[in-house]
Amino acid sequence: MSNKLVRVGTTYIPVTNVDISAKWYVKNLGAVLSYQDEEKVILNLADQSFFLVKAEETQSSNFIDSNGNERFSMTFEVNGLDALEELHSFFMESEMQVGNIENRGHAGRNFVFADLDGNKFDVWSELSPNFQEIKKLISE
Structure with a gap:
C-alpha cells in the first residue's frame, strides 16, 4: 500500500477549563499556545498539536x-x-x-x-x- 499514515498530527484532550488548562500546559510542559477561544486551545508540544477541548468534568483521555x-x-x-x-x-x-x-x-x-x-x-x-x-x- 503506497498510502499510509505518516505521523500523528493532533491529539485532543478533554479539559474542564480551557484557560486554566492552557496556562498549566504552558507553565509545566513548555507547550506553546497558538490559538484560544472559549471552547478550545491549540498548543504546540513535542512536535505535535494538542487541542484542549472544553468537556464535562467526568471526561478524560484515560481508559x-x-x-x-x-x-x-x-x-x-x-x-x-x-x-x-x-x-x-x-x-x-x-x-x-x-x-x-x-x-x-x-x-x-x-x-x-x-x-x-x-x-x-x-x-x-x-x-x-x-x-x-x-x-x-x-x-x-
Whole structure:
C-alpha cells in the first residue's frame, strides 16, 4: 500500500477549563499556545498539536484496562535516563500529580503524570529510532 499514515498530527484532550488548562500546559510542559477561544486551545508540544477541548468534568483521555487499572493513552519520550530523572524532579517540585520512576521490564524507564483534569500521560526515557535519526540530521 503506497498510502499510509505518516505521523500523528493532533491529539485532543478533554479539559474542564480551557484557560486554566492552557496556562498549566504552558507553565509545566513548555507547550506553546497558538490559538484560544472559549471552547478550545491549540498548543504546540513535542512536535505535535494538542487541542484542549472544553468537556464535562467526568471526561478524560484515560481508559480502564482488562485488569481494571486506569491507564494513559499517550507516552512522551525524552532522551535518556538523566533527562527522565530531571523531568521527574521538575514535575515533583512543581507539585504535579506524578508517579514513581518504574522499571517495566523493557528498555528504559517510565513514569506517569496527570494534568489538572486527571488526564494521565506516560514518559519514557528512550527516543524512538526514527526520531533519533531525525534529531541527528537536524543537529548536523
